[in-house]
Amino acid sequence: MLGGGQLGRFFVSAAHEMGYKVWVLDPDPHSPAGLIADRHLVAAYGDYAALDELGGNCAAITTEFENVPADTLDYLSKFILVHPAAGAVAICQNRIAEKTFLADNGLPHGPFAVIRGEDDIRSADAGLFPAVLKVARFGYDGKGQARVADRDEAAAAFQHFKGEACVLEKMLRLDCEVSVVLARDEAGAVRCFAAGENRHRNGILDITIAPAQAPASLRDEARQVAERIAGKLGYVGTLGVEFFVCGGGLFVNEMAPRPHNSGHHTIDACDASQYEQQVRALCGLPLATPRQHSAAVMVNLLGELWYADGKGHGAYREPDWAALHAVPGLRLHLYGKHHARPGRKMGHFVVTGEDADQVLQRALRARAAIGIRDE
Numbered sequence: 132m133l134g135g136g137q138l139g140r141f142f143v144s145a146a147h148e149m150g151y152k153v154w155v156l157d158p159d160p161h162s163p164a165g166l167i168a169d170r171h172l173v174a175a176y177g178d179y180a181a182l183d184e185l186g187g188n189c190a191a192i193t194t195e196f197e198n199v200p201a202d203t204l205d206y207l208s209k210f211i212l213v214h215p216a217a218g219a220v221a222i223c224q225n226r227i228a229e230k231t232f233l234a235d236n237g238l239p240h241g242p243f244a245v246i247r248g249e250d251d252i253r254s255a256d257a258g259l260f261p262a263v264l265k266v267a268r269f270g271y272d273g274k275g276q277a278r279v280a281d282r283d284e285a286a287a288a289f290q291h292f293k294g295e296a297c298v299l300e301k302m303l304r305l306d307c308e309v310s311v312v313l314a315r316d317e318a319g320a321v322r323c324f325a326a327g328e329n330r331h332r333n334g335i336l337d338i339t340i341a342p343a344q345a346p347a348s349l350r351d352e353a354r355q356v357a358e359r360i361a362g363k364l365g366y367v368g369t370l371g372v373e374f375f376v377c378g379g380g381l382f383v384n385e386m387a388p389r390p391h392n393s394g395h396h397t398i399d400a401c402d403a404s405q406y407e408q409q410v411r412a413l414c415g416l417p418l419a420t421p422r423q424h425s426a427a428v429m430v431n432l433l434g435e436l437w438y439a440d441g442k443g444h445g446a447y448r449e450p451d452w453a454a455l456h457a458v459p460g461l462r463l464h465l466y467g468k469h470h471a472r473p474g475r476k477m478g479h480f481v482v483t484g485e486d487a488d489q490v491l492q493r494a495l496r497a498r499a500a501i502g503i504r505d506e
Contacts, residue, residue, distance in 0.1 A: 132156070132164060132192075132194070132195060133156050133176060133199045133203065133204075134156075134157055134164070134194050134199055135155050135157025135159060135162025135163060135168075135195075136196060137164075138164075139157070139162070139195035139196075140163040140164040140166075140467070141395075141404070142193070142195060142406045142409055142410065143155065144167065145404060145406035145410050149407070149410055151414070153168050153169055154168060154169060154170045154171075154172060154185060154189055155168040155170070155171050156174060156182075156185060157171065158176075159173075161469040163466045164195070166467055167467075172185065176203045177202075182203065182206060185207065186211045187210075189211060190211070190212070190414075191214065191413050191414060192204070192207050192212065192214075193368060193409065193413050194389060195389050195390065196389060197220060197223050197387060197388050198268075198269060199220070201217040201218070201220050201224065202217070204216070204220055205217035214317075214367040214413050215364075215366055215367055215370075215388045216365065216366075216367070218364075219364040219365065219388055222364065222386075223385075223386045223387065226265055226266075226268075226298045227245050227267045229385060229386060230300075232363070236363050238356060238359065238383055239356060239380070239381050239382050240383050241303050242258070242259055243300045244299045245297075245298060246297040246298065247296050248294070252282055252285045252286050252289060255285070255299055257282075259299055259300075260301075261278065261280045261281075261301075262299050263277070263279070263299075264276065264277045264279050264285050264288045264297050264298075264299050265297055265298050266295045266296070267296040268295070275292065276334070277291065285299060303375050303377045303382065304377055304378070305376065306376045306377060307343075307376045308328070308330075308331070308373065308374065308375055309327065309343045309345055309374050309376060310327055310353075310371055310374065311323055311326050311327075311354055311356075312391050312393065312394035313361060313370055313372075314405070314409065314411070315361045315367055315368070315370065315412065316412050316417075317367050317415065319362065320418055322419065323357065323358065323421075324341075324394060324401065324405065325342040325343070325350065326343045326345070326350040326353045327339045327341040327342065327393045327396070328340040328341075328343035329373070335476075336393060337430070338428060338429065338430055338498075339392075339396060340427075341396050341400065341423065341428070341429070342487075344487075349376065349379070349381065353374050356372070357372040360372055360386060364386075366388070367413075368409055368412045369389065369391075369406075369409040370386065370387065371386070371387035371393065372386050372387075373385050373386075373387070373391075391405070392476070395429045395481065396428070396429045398464070399481040399483055400425045400427035400481065401421045401422060401424065402419065402422045403421045425460075425484060425485065426484055426487035427482065427490065428493075430479060430480050430481075430482075430494055430497070430503070432465075432479055432480065433476060433477060434473050434475035434477050435471075435474070436471075436477070436503065437450065437477070442473070447471070451502075454497070455480055458493055458497045459484075459493070460484045460490070461480055461482045461493070461494075463480045464478055464479055464480065464481070465478035466478050480494075482497065
């Protein structure tokens with residue numbers, strides 16, 4: 132496993148339950164996945180000695196976040212099975228490549244322009260504004276993004292991003308956001324989880340409602356588009372696809388070549404989780420047909436909850452976990468990260484049950500009980 136965050140930790144746990152041993156490569160000695168791995172190589176992703184050690188001792192390689200260099204995956208693929216492939220990850224980790232891929236393959240996407248210099252901003256279609264300027268690489272959870280009303284604001288934001296290549300995306304009027312998590316194997320078989328509805332707070336995923344409250348026809352369309360994306364990428368593994376819903380239509384926001392935050396509920400609400408599917412796809416096992424047996428709501432727990440004022444200031448303390456454990460149908464998952472800071476994903480909880488409305492209300496009450504407030 133390249134990457135040692137919480138997604139990797141859940142992968143390690145799923146692999147262990149299925150009888151596999153897992154090595155993790157991550158430069159952080161405290162990485163959540165490294166803490167439970169059979170071996171943790173504390174090294175950079177470009178450390179060829181560490182990569183050679185992985186290649187000589189492991190049967191297959193995967194990743195848990197999209198910013199592992201595609202060159203690293205390409206190098207390893209010369210000696211060992213690697214899924215997803217470097218080419219697919221390279222598309223997903225660069226917004227310019229990603230938007231171009233969507234456009235070239237006739238997949239639904241919002242209007243955009245590639246920005247490599249200020250001249251591109253000055254020549255951009257006026258109809259794109261108001262817009263969002265996003266750096267092409269390493270932006271996530273709202274980082275590396277700026278809302279811009281016109282070309283002048285876009286130029287100022289571009290300078291703030293130090294001239295990094297960007298995409299300029301027209302700001303769409305959103306009805307809601309949904310995501311589809313799927314798994315695809317080497318033979319091209321695809322298994323999708325039900326689409327989830329995502330609500331964000333300060334640019335970071337706050338709540339996922341699964342299945343989404345959107346009409347069944349829209350959820351089915353999202354599944355079909357996600358399957359087309361996986362096929363066009365020749366993807367093998369677990370893939371997350373985020374969509375904007377605007378005027379009843381779907382637009383792909385971005386693809387994640389890994390398990391997805393909005394798929395955490397699959398551990399508690401489905402017969403097989405997104406992480407088990409990742410193990411199956413990597414190891415050449417038949418994919419499970421995931422059945423969601425319960426309505427579910429997932430709530431992210433960010434680092435500011437560990438501070439007295441709930442905003443990242445004051446005394447450092449543990450949240451009141453007893454308040455969560457008192458909620459029927461709630462399961463708490465903490466990631467074992469060694470220090471909490473505002474905006475850092477420290478854990479999540481999932482509430483399950485038979486009645487979707489009741490599940491959502493219980494989750495919202497639990498969220499408020501530990502101090503998460505809507506701003």
